[in-house]
Amino acid sequence: MHGPARAVVYGLLGEQNPELAQSLHDEGWRGHRLKPIGVTSPQFKGAPRKRGVYTTSSEGSVWFGSPVPEIAAALVAGLASRTEIVWGAARLRVRGFTVDVGAPGDPDGGVVELATATPVVLRHEGRELLPGDEHFVACMEHNLVHKAEVLGLPAPRGLRVLEAGPRRRFAVRGAPRIGAQVRVAVEADPWFVEAIRSWGLGLDTVQGFGWIR
Numbered sequence: 001m002h003g004p005a006r007a008v009v010y011g012l013l014g015e016q017n018p019e020l021a022q023s024l025h026d027e028g029w030r031g032h033r034l035k036p037i038g039v040t041s042p043q044f045k046g047a048p049r050k051r052g053v054y055t056t057s058s059e060g061s062v063w064f065g066s067p068v069p070e071i072a073a074a075l076v077a078g079l080a081s082r083t084e085i086v087w088g089a090a091r092l093r094v095r096g097f098t099v100d101v102g103a104p105g106d107p108d109g110g111v112v113e114l115a116t117a118t119p120v121v122l123r124h125e126g127r128e129l130l131p132g133d134e135h136f137v138a139c140m141e142h143n144l145v146h147k148a149e150v151l152g153l154p155a156p157r158g159l160r161v162l163e164a165g166p167r168r169r170f171a172v173r174g175a176p177r178i179g180a181q182v183r184v185a186v187e188a189d190p191w192f193v194e195a196i197r198s199w200g201l202g203l204d205t206v207q208g209f210g211w212i213r
Contacts, residue, residue, distance in 0.1 A: 001041040002118075003172045004088035005208040009039055009064065012078030013071070020074060029068065032150045037075075038065040038200040040118055041208040042087060062092070063211060067151055067195035111158070111187050114212050119168045119179030120202035121209045128178035131164035143202060144186070151195050156188035172207055179209060 013021035024035050044060035064079070066072040076099055085092045121128065122143065124135040141159045148155040165181035179202070188196075200210035 001088070002170050002177065002208045005039050005041060006206050008085060008087060009037055009075075009206055012064070012082075013074050015081065016074040016077045017070075020070065024071070029150060032146075034146060034150050035206050036066050036068050036147070036150060036199050037071060038198055038205045038211055039063065039208050040211045042090075042092060043117070060092075062087075065198035065200075065211075067198045072198070111185055112193050113162065113183060113185050114193075114196070114201065115163075115183040116181045116201055116210055117213045118181065118200075118209055118211045119165070119170075119177075120182050121177050121179040121204045122202050128176070130167055130178065130180055131161050131182055137161060140184070140202060144188075144196070147196065147199060148192055151192070153192040153195060154189040156186045156192060158185075158187040160185045172204070177204060177207070177209065 010021050010025055013024070024037070028034055029036050040061075040063045042060050042062050044057040046057045046059070062085070064075045066075060079094070079097050082094050084094055120140070122136060122139045123129060124133075124139050129136045129139060137159055141157075144159065145155045161182055161184050163183040167178065167180055170177045182201070184201070197212045199205060200212060202210040205211070
């Protein structure tokens with residue numbers, strides 16, 4: 001279900017702002033290869049659990065986000081014009097949507113906990129990392145610092161992994177993606193915390209990884 005996410009996102013953006021969609025796809029955001037967009041795979045309410053199978057139900061949700069107002073506005077406009085979303089081979093009927101603007105918390109910042117709803121993907125020297133691996137924390141810290149630079153916000157620090165879910169493996173466009181859901185603690189500026197909630201942790205957030213609950 002992560003494979004079609006990128007196409008869905010660029011489809012929504014392209015309908016509203018083709019130049020923005022093409023620029024993000026080809027170049028990233030303002031000189032950075034990172035793309036400040038987050039999305040989940042469809043999350044189905046009450047879907048039965050079955051090993052090795054992605055089960056569905058008649059009711060579910062998909063979350064889209066971006067800490068960049070221009071991108072977020074295009075996503076909202078794209079969703080407002082849709083009655084359905086074609087997600088790979090599935091057709092999802094849009095019954096409605098809400099916009100969560102968010103607001104920063106403690107103006108003095110401090111330590112916050114962030115938990116992901118989808119697995120976090122990180123790589124070091126071409127190898128997929130899992131929580132507990134030698135370079136996992138350093139790579140996540142580097143990723144967060146880079147995202148802060150893209151957004152022009154103070155860099156977070158003091159990252160700690162508090163909890164990790166099981167290893168998950170996905171095939172995305174013919175390539176493997178391996179990761180795990182995590183709960184982390186980090187000291188960060190409140191504006192950065194709100195921004196990252198709309199973006200996600202780790203890599204491949206435009207494919208539905210690392211979305212924060």
